């Protein structure tokens with residue numbers, strides 16, 4: 769699986785405020801760049817924290833890009849994937865509409881009734897739990913590959929991104945740094961989780977570009 773992480777952070781590295789509501793960090797050009805990365809992906813992955821906070825749709829905005837995918841014998845939109853150990857995705861979440869296939873990655877701790885309700889709402893359930901009752905991301909990526917998904921774009925949030933860095937699963941990171949300060953010790957950052965104390969993942973900076981009123985940083989492991 770090729771894993772491309774994309775995120776937008778404030779000058780101080782926050783994904784959002786302490787209220788964990790969506791903060792518009794990107795400008796129009798950056799959202800267009802996000803749309804292009806989605807169009808190149810077989811699937812877009814987020815953590816359930818992002819679904820609960822933002823209720824994202826995760827489809828391609830630009831009609832020409834959807835047409836081009838159909839011409840290339842691909843689905844109109846990439847699949848949508850949620851790391852959702854306990855199946856907390858609301859059955860009326862926007863990602864469960866019929867504009868794309870939606871996979872929920874769950875662990876053995878997910879409640880059967882919730883899973884039934886989510887299946888009824890159109891979700892495809894993939895069970896891949898780890899010893900801590902979370903999603904085993906390596907196993908889940910294997911299950912997604914069996915569904916024909918080879919290239920995934922990850923759009924956050926900070927808990928999921930920490931796990932991906934921790935398991936050395938990130939192949940590419942594009943990070944838009946907007947020119948605002950959010951602050952707050954409880955506000956989510958690019959990589960939350962437990963944090964590293966040694967053996968820090970080191971990245972190679974491959975490009976720096978000015979976008980909107982911020983800067984786009986590109987990295988590879």
Ligand SMILES: NC(=O)c1ccc[n+]([C@@H]2O[C@H](COP(=O)([O-])OP(=O)(O)OC[C@H]3O[C@@H](n4cnc5c(N)ncnc54)[C@H](O)[C@@H]3O)[C@@H](O)[C@H]2O)c1
Pocket residue numbers: 774775776777782783784785787788789790791793814815816817818819821822851852853854902903904905923924925926927928929931956960
């Ligand atoms: N600015 C941006 O680019 C951007 C992008 C996405 C989200 N956000 C913001 O981030 C916040 C949400 O992020 P978050 O960190 O709270 O949640 P998250 O989206 O990272 O989801 C975390 C949840 O994923 C599930 N999960 C399952 N398996 C996991 C694993 N192996 N490792 C980690 N998590 C696993 C758990 O239920 C966990 O609680 C919101 O405030 C949202 O607005 C910002």
Ligand SMILES: Nc1nc(=O)c(N)c(NC[C@H](O)[C@H](O)[C@H](O)COP(=O)(O)O)[nH]1
Pocket residue numbers: 774775776790791792793794798799802814818822823824825826827923924
């Ligand atoms: N690139 C980017 N810039 C931002 O300023 C911001 N807040 C996000 N946040 C990512 C998050 O997942 C969003 O909720 C989806 O980018 C929304 O996606 P939709 O338009 O609903 O498809 N992403």
